[in-house]
Amino acid sequence: MTDTPQAKGLSRRRLFAGAGAAGVALGAAAGFAGGRASAEPAGGADDADTVDLSRSHEFYTGSHQAGIETEPQRHCVYMTFDLTTTSVQDLQVLLARWSAGIAQMMAGRPVGTVDPDRSSAVPQDTGEAYDLGPSSLTVTVGLGPGVFDHRFGLAAKRPKLLADLPTLPSDVLKPELTGGDLSLQACADDPQVAYHAIRDLARMGRGTVNTRWTVMGFGRASAGKGQSTPRNLMGFKDGTRNIREPEDFDRYVWVGHDSEPVWMRGGTYQVARKIRMDIEIWDSSDRGTQEGIFGRSKGAGGPLSGGSEFTTPDFHKMVAGKPAIPAKSHVALAAHENNGGIKILRRSYNFTDGINELGQLDAGLLFIAYQNDPGHFVTLQRRLGSADLLNEYISHIGSGIFAVPPAPKPGHYLAEGLFA
Amino acid sequence: MPTPWRRSTALATLSVLALGALAACGSGSDSEASAKGSTTAKGGASQVAITLASGANGDECTADTTSVPAGPVTFTVTNKSATGITEFELLDGQRIVGEKENLAPGLPAVRFTLTLGGGNYELYCPNAATEKSPFTVTGEASASPTGSAAQVLAQGTKDYSSYVDLQVDNMVTAVQNLQKAVDSGDVAAAQKAYAEARPFYEKIESDVEGFVLPGFDATDNHGNLDYLIDMRASNLDPAVGWHGFHAVERDVFGAKKITASTKKLAAELTTNVTKLAKVAKGLTFKPEDLANGAAGLLEEVQANKISGEEEAFSHIDLVDFANNVEGAQQAFEALRPGLTEIDPALTKTISKRFAAVTTLLENYKDPKALGGYRTYTPALKKSDANVLSQTVQALQDPLGRLAEKVATA
Numbered sequence: 001m002t003d004t005p006q007a008k009g010l011s012r013r014r015l016f017a018g019a020g021a022a023g024v025a026l027g028a029a030a031g032f033a034g035g036r037a038s039a040e041p042a043g044g045a046d047d048a049d050t051v052d053l054s055r056s057h058e059f060y061t062g063s064h065q066a067g068i069e070t071e072p073q074r075h076c077v078y079m080t081f082d083l084t085t086t087s088v089q090d091l092q093v094l095l096a097r098w099s100a101g102i103a104q105m106m107a108g109r110p111v112g113t114v115d116p117d118r119s120s121a122v123p124q125d126t127g128e129a130y131d132l133g134p135s136s137l138t139v140t141v142g143l144g145p146g147v148f149d150h151r152f153g154l155a156a157k158r159p160k161l162l163a164d165l166p167t168l169p170s171d172v173l174k175p176e177l178t179g180g181d182l183s184l185q186a187c188a189d190d191p192q193v194a195y196h197a198i199r200d201l202a203r204m205g206r207g208t209v210n211t212r213w214t215v216m217g218f219g220r221a222s223a224g225k226g227q228s229t230p231r232n233l234m235g236f237k238d239g240t241r242n243i244r245e246p247e248d249f250d251r252y253v254w255v256g257h258d259s260e261p262v263w264m265r266g267g268t269y270q271v272a273r274k275i276r277m278d279i280e281i282w283d284s285s286d287r288g289t290q291e292g293i294f295g296r297s298k299g300a301g302g303p304l305s306g307g308s309e310f311t312t313p314d315f316h317k318m319v320a321g322k323p324a325i326p327a328k329s330h331v332a333l334a335a336h337e338n339n340g341g342i343k344i345l346r347r348s349y350n351f352t353d354g355i356n357e358l359g360q361l362d363a364g365l366l367f368i369a370y371q372n373d374p375g376h377f378v379t380l381q382r383r384l385g386s387a388d389l390l391n392e393y394i395s396h397i398g399s400g401i402f403a404v405p406p407a408p409k410p411g412h413y414l415a416e417g418l419f420a
Numbered sequence: 421m422p423t424p425w426r427r428s429t430a431l432a433t434l435s436v437l438a439l440g441a442l443a444a445c446g447s448g449s450d451s452e453a454s455a456k457g458s459t460t461a462k463g464g465a466s467q468v469a470i471t472l473a474s475g476a477n478g479d480e481c482t483a484d485t486t487s488v489p490a491g492p493v494t495f496t497v498t499n500k501s502a503t504g505i506t507e508f509e510l511l512d513g514q515r516i517v518g519e520k521e522n523l524a525p526g527l528p529a530v531r532f533t534l535t536l537g538g539g540n541y542e543l544y545c546p547n548a549a550t551e552k553s554p555f556t557v558t559g560e561a562s563a564s565p566t567g568s569a570a571q572v573l574a575q576g577t578k579d580y581s582s583y584v585d586l587q588v589d590n591m592v593t594a595v596q597n598l599q600k601a602v603d604s605g606d607v608a609a610a611q612k613a614y615a616e617a618r619p620f621y622e623k624i625e626s627d628v629e630g631f632v633l634p635g636f637d638a639t640d641n642h643g644n645l646d647y648l649i650d651m652r653a654s655n656l657d658p659a660v661g662w663h664g665f666h667a668v669e670r671d672v673f674g675a676k677k678i679t680a681s682t683k684k685l686a687a688e689l690t691t692n693v694t695k696l697a698k699v700a701k702g703l704t705f706k707p708e709d710l711a712n713g714a715a716g717l718l719e720e721v722q723a724n725k726i727s728g729e730e731e732a733f734s735h736i737d738l739v740d741f742a743n744n745v746e747g748a749q750q751a752f753e754a755l756r757p758g759l760t761e762i763d764p765a766l767t768k769t770i771s772k773r774f775a776a777v778t779t780l781l782e783n784y785k786d787p788k789a790l791g792g793y794r795t796y797t798p799a800l801k802k803s804d805a806n807v808l809s810q811t812v813q814a815l816q817d818p819l820g821r822l823a824e825k826v827a828t829a
Contacts, residue, residue, distance in 0.1 A: 084776075084814070088424045096524035100503035112506055113546050118514070120708060121824040124506070124546070153423075207773055207814035210807070410474075411501045413526040419424035 049228055051189045056134035059103040062409035063266050066106070067138030067185055068345065068370050069249055071224030076187040076217040076349040077198045078272060078366055080144070080180025080400050081209035088152040090208045092419045097204050098141060098184075099413035105197050108134030111204070126203070129196035137188040139197050141414050142270045142402025146181035157418055159255075159264045159403040161374055165271070168378065169385030170396060177274050177398030180212040185270070185368065187349075191218065213398060215274055215366040217349025229301060229309065233350050233363055234282055234393070236294050237301035240309055241335070243345045252343045255372050263417025266406035269374045274351075274398030277364040282393045293389040295329030303331065313337075328389045334380055342379055344371040364394065374401055465492035465533055472502035472523065472545065479504040481545030483555070490538045490559040495520075498529040502548070509544040510534065510555065515570065516825055517541065519763050532764070573707040573758030573826055580710055580754035581703070584624050587747075588697045591620035595693045602668065602678055602686040610672040615736050615791035618665065621650060621693075622740045623747035626716035627709075628700050645699070648692045654729060664689055666732075673733035710755055711823035714748035718816040721745065726809045728801050738784050739791030741808075745781065748819070749774050755826055763825050766818055773815035780811050 051074065057066045083091060101111040112124025148158035164179075182205075186197040195216070202211060221232045222239040232238040243252060250256075255267045282290070287298055295304055295313065303313035305324040315332055317324040325332050336343050347370065352363040369377050385391065405415040466488035472481050479502035497508045497520050509519040518534045541555040594617035601613040629646050636643020641651075641660040649664040656662055662670075663685060671682040705713075724730040725741040752770060760767045784794045794800060 092424045093522050096527045100524040103503040109504060118824055120827045122820050206817045210810040411525045416526055
């Protein structure tokens with residue numbers, strides 16, 4: 001990865017441990033309104049949990065798209081689109097314009113003039129992120145199965161493992177929250193920066209794509225390398241055993257060099273699930289019940305077999321004739337030890353849609369997983385969907401699957417190989 | 421099945437003919453211009469290569485030559501790596517003479533040919549580190565002076581004026597018929613006449629919007645003809661009360677009763693529409709007025725028709741919708757010959773999107789329904805508003821950029 005902090009020559013630790021003035025001066029020098037906000041106050045937050053709004057990620061890496069291995073930012077807007085055109089050139093132009101636009105926005109620049117010279121001109125960039133800095137924005141583009149159907153003549157180029165997900169146990173998917181031909185995942189440390197990216201890319205796509213479904217995620221619910229484990233809306237640490245090491249990314253996340261079309265190598269598959277939580281019911285359950293469902297302690301997040309958060313769970317440990325970690329707990333069902341070694345990268349966000357028609361808090365988890373074989377997600381979700389104690393409190397209401405091509409080199413655009 | 425653009429071909433083959441052919445099967449953005457270029461190229465169209473690339477100070481826009489002799493000039497625009505530049509324009513003063521849009525790194529080069537007369541022009545790359553640079557054409561133009569697009573646009577505005585006059589005449593007749601039907605006391609006949617009178621106003625409403633009668637203050641709705649003719653319940657001015665089409669609609673569709681008050685409203689509507697006709701016939705239009713008017717009509721569709729607010733009692737919103745679209749399309753068609761010279765790509769995009777909207781509207785035609793379109797019931801709105809709205813928005817976006825292209829001010 002070539003994610004590099006914008007401020008070169010100073011480590012981030014030094015930058016933020018040092019006098020505030022230094023940070024401000026640097027932010028100003030970079031041309032952005034430098035902003036800082038400190039993270040979780042307790043728990044020995046390290047510098048990786050410090051938000052640096054002047055930080056930017058590189059789009060044209062020529063390897064993997066940003067927003068996957070990238071340490072999860074604080075906020076994320078996810079949206080899928082249906083292609084309304086039947087012209088393959090329209091799709092091509094859209095991917096090229098999205099690529100250029102994403103590169104601009106990830107660098108903290110507008111996608112065109114915000115205040116054009118001519119008063120009769122419509123501003124190209126909508127402007128609301130103008131002074132906000134890059135805020136670690138990443139936008140990750142996915143191609144759904146529909147891109148490779150009869151419409152565009154691209155069927156022969158379909159990634160081998162890209163197909164609609166099968167019906168899974170406990171699915172209660174709503175059609176209006178499911179599917180899509182293209183997906184955009186825009187994550188940033190400032191929610192307005194993430195929203196601006198989605199808004200302007202949707203605007204660029206009008207006439208070629210219609211919006212399909214969206215989730216506005218706040219609060220990362222997964223950790224990347226060097227980040228402390230955040231909590232989901234059930235109040236539990238989520239993603240303690242997530243993939244972090246580069247070798248695991250190569251093994252479980254990135255599409256390799258042998259199996260897929262050349263244009264997909266270095267890419268991955270994205271599975272997105274909108275999972276509603278029955279917040280009120282969960283909140284009235286006692287700690288013991290909650291811990292038995294997750295298989296971890298609520299406070300420190302250690303496995304019920306003992307130890308601290310990062311202690312390897314012992315699924316064989318018995319207490320009073322019963323497994324210390326219940327067999328139908330979330331941890332037990334999802335663990336790679338119990339799934340033939342399968343691992344997926346989780347990059348989830350908490351979301352809320354306000355209040356539902358029953359007056360209940362409408363919230364849950366925008367679950368986003370990346371893996372080099374969508375079958376791995378299917379295997380895990382088959383087990384979880386049929387047995388997980390958590391199912392009493394959650395429903396999978398939205399779903400999508402997308403092939404995520406690698407990032408282009410400068411002068412090129414996403415999935416360019418499709419049109420060669 | 422259309423084929424994708426292939427950059428490698430475009431860059432490897434610099435012959436004008438091959439590029440022209442490629443463009444013709446490409447986005448279509450270049451087809452007219454390139455076809456013209458390819459026929460004149462052998463006679464010696466001047467070639468100007470514009471390169472967009474990211475540099476030390478931001479995105480840069482460079483031309484390989486800044487002076488050409490008068491006559492046909494072909495601009496070939498290649499975006500190598502400038503992510504911030506999406507369009508290139510040739511300016512004559514404030515006026516856009518020609519342009520290319522949708523530029524992005526990785527896409528094949530695009531080109532357009534113009535016949536330019538002698539004079540000082542500017543190359544304009546919005547968002548580049550240096551946005552404008554001088555471009556000189558020496559000598560006299562051999563044919564088609566650069567003013568031609570402006571002249572064609574001016575002719576278009578005259579054609580559009582005639583269209584407006586025709587709608588105004590038809591509107592007066594249709595409103596008189598509505599008054600007759602109301603006076604007869606026949607509710608069904610009044611409903612039918614109402615649905616027949618609405619389209620004319622809807623076609624031209626953006627042209628007559630906000631017209632204030634002489635002697636009235638701009639904020640006094642007593643003198644605001646648009647208020648007196650077309651106000652809906654949601655925006656009533658209590659000082660003036662409810663008048664016009666929708667007050668009549670309330671009686672004949674809502675209460676389904678014709679009272680003395682209904683008759684008074686219908687008579688008053690005839691009077692006001694007649695006043696409006698006189699005003700409207702005296703209007704003259706500039707190209708940007710047509711562009712803004714067309715965009716305004718689509719805003720009407722989006723804000724009031726798809727929401728079902730316009731025809732709250734009769735639910736003939738789709739009739740209004742279709743006629744707003746027709747009015748917008750007429751304004752666009754009047755501009756089209758001039759716009760084609762300035763920006764063939766945008767012209768084509770807008771035409772395509774108009775076609776998408778009118779094709780979609782075909783699904784709602786119903787000869788048995790009032791006004792010829794299906795009644796816009798809450799159920800229909802729930803199932804169809806999404807696709808209607810997104811299809812209209814896809815047209816509204818490029819249409820909103822039209823005024824800038826044709827502005828003569």
